[in-house]
C-alpha cells in the first residue's frame with residue numbers, strides 16, 4: 001500500500017509561473033512563434049487546465065472517503081458509470097472512460113458521492129489505467145474494511161488512437177478484485193451483470 005507521500009505532491013497552483021515559463025519554452029522548441037496571437041495566452045491556459053486535470057495531487061484519496069457510516073447493510077453496493085478523465089503517464093495524453101465500484105460492506109459504508117470523489121482523486125494525476133483500478137480497490141479496502149471490493153475501469157486512450165497502433169475506439173478494460181470477490185464467483189457475476197444493465 002502506497003504511503004501518503006505517494007499521493008500528495010506539489011500543487012500546480014504553487015508553481016503557476018514556472019509551468020507557464022516551461023510551456024512557453026516547449027512551444028519554442030517545437031518550432032512555434034510564441035508571439036503570434038493564437039499562442040499568447042496558451043501557456044496560461046495550459047497551466048489553468050493542469051490545475052484541473054492534475055488537481056488530484058492536492059488530495060489524499062483516503063481522506064476523500066473520509067467519514068464513513070455505521071450500517072448493517074451487508075449486501076452488494078454498486079456505484080457504476082463514474083466518468084473520469086485522466087492523463088497517461090507515458091505520453092501525457094488523455095485517457096478517459098467509466099469506473100464501476102462494487103463492495104460488500106462489513107459495518108462501514110461510504111457516502112455514494114464519496115466514491116465518485118475517490119475516482120476523481122486518483123485519476124486527476126499522471127496515471128496508468130491498471131494502477132487507477134488497483135488504487136481504488138486498495139483504498140476502499142483500507143478505509144472501509146469491507147468483506148470484498150471489485151472495481152472495473154473502462155478507458156479509451158488517446159495515445160493509442162492518435163499514434164503508434166492507431167486503433168480509434170478501442171477500449172481497455174481493467175479489473176481489481178479483493179476479499180470475498182476473489183473466491184465467490186457468484187458475487188463477481190452479480191457485480192458484472194449489474195454494471196452492464
Ligand SMILES: [Zn+2]
Pocket residue numbers: 088089090091092093157159160
Ligand atoms: Zn500513453
